Amino acid sequence: MLDTRTFIGVDVSKDHLDVALPGSPRVWRTGNDKTGIAALGRKLAGLQTPHLVCEATGGYTRLLAHDLARRQIAFSRVNPRQVRDFARATGRLAKTDAIDAGVILRFAQTMQPPAASAPSEAQIQLTDLVRRRRQLVEMAAMEKQRAAHPDDETLAASLARHLDFLTTEIAHIDQRIADLIEADRHLARRAELLRSIPSFGAIVAATLVAELPELGQVGKKQIAALVGVAPMNRDSGTSRGEAHITGGRLSVRCILYMATIVAIRCNPVIKPFYKRLRNDGKPPKVAIVAAMRKLLVIANSIIEQDKPWLQQQT
Template sequence: MIFSPDYVGVDVSKKHLDLAITGSSRLRVSNNPAGMARLVQKISSLTRPHLVCEATGSYTRLMARSLSQHGIALSTINPRRVRDLARADGLLAKTDAIDAAAILRFAHLMHPDPDPLYDPNAVEMADLVRRRRQMVDMLAMEKQRREHPEAALAQASIDAHIGFLSSQIGEMDRAITRQIDSDATLRRRAELLTTIPGIGQTTAAVLLAEMPELGGIGNKQAAALAGVAPFNRDSGEMRGQAHIAGGRLSVRCALYMATLSAIRANPPIRDFYKRLRAQGKPGKLAIVAAMRKLITTANAVLANNTPWHTNNTPWHTNTA
């Protein structure tokens, strides 16, 4: 007989954690090492503690590290899902205590899967990849500004900033490479991903940092996390057009560029794309379908721990 975990709803802020525990009064602890010790002590009486919180970036890291050290499960979820449930319950007020209770109710209804164990190397990798993406975005904006006539001093300033950003992006690329090389697991996963034509070192780094679940989940879930899974829009007799929705934007952007390369260099992806176009499918639809095929191929390669080859197609994965 499988027993439900003892869920704990946690509202996370910069300074505090507000806890909601079934059958217990609400508790607030500080978001610092002393507060984490108090948190672990408080939930030690629970049979199978499983904490659930909204994704709040770096504010959850200390808690994730502390819970991982004690073997306690943690799930981070999209805040919008909790707010949608709260609105459905008619709960319009918003305080830290109310949010913690709403998260607890969500946990009991949805039974979220635990996050992977806290890995400091993976966290640092994610920071580096995120910072690189920020600088690439800044570089693109500066290049756009450079196209418009400006005073000589303004143009010189833009050029200097472009040069600085370019050098910093190069340094970040080297730092990401060093981070991957320093961790045997990351290095092996990167090596496997880059055997797939179309996926280079930059895309591999994004997938490793932003989609660590890859290789341990099913193909449908992989497509959904990447934001390339189609969702139907049907009602009654009406049959609408399916559209992609949600997912991780950074992964989808990297996957899009990788797919454009794969359409040229990866025979199964290229043939799949051409077949869809020959059937009259719109170009954007065919690209999204190719993106879905590429991410599921990556999922299969990591799941099987085997380099890509032309017949290493998604259905060879041993995950459901």
């Protein structure tokens, strides 16, 4: 089937979006804010089936992704390493924002990445809340370290007040997350299914629902690669290197790691699996990553089949 998409390459930075349009000799720049992204929307209005492609650059793409979802414009985030490898393979060694946008455009036209599923408004809000909760938890952890050995009573009191504030804010965010999930049937069902897995609590489920929407929609190898727990071989000629995990979504991998640490103590499937790997001589880190991958595959299957843990095991 003929691909009629009009690919657009976008280099995303904190303050700007550099946009490479097909057939245009110059890269167009706009602000990475509501005004600039609205201007981009007007520029895309005359194009046939536009499909924007950018590198996955963390939070800097959030505003753009949300706006494109509301406009129902196709959007893909691609691995920056793939783009840099493509640039080297085509002899593009120089690096500026304009050059990067052009390279992303050529990468998109050559590789034709699939569009990400457009998130619902509830999904967008949930993702923002989960991200904010993580920021608050990280701040609280740093303040707790400082509070362990305060220099004087004034500092100790300041730290205590800030910790009380952060604890209250985290509880408030937790309630908003719970209310948002409960109010949306689709999110509520996914969270319910995930919470049925031994070692998956409310925060683990909310994080996976928010930041791994592909769960249940792709195969086990692809979901493992998305999270960054798929082993990548390092072989060349007769040389055989160890396989390592690489890339993936750090926030999801971190929460999955914490769930796996609990699972190797209480989950009736993961516990014996981890023990068998250790008995076979696998190092702890290797066994934990394997257990993370197995737990993720189980979660993927549960969402795909729309059956909770107990029904999966019968």
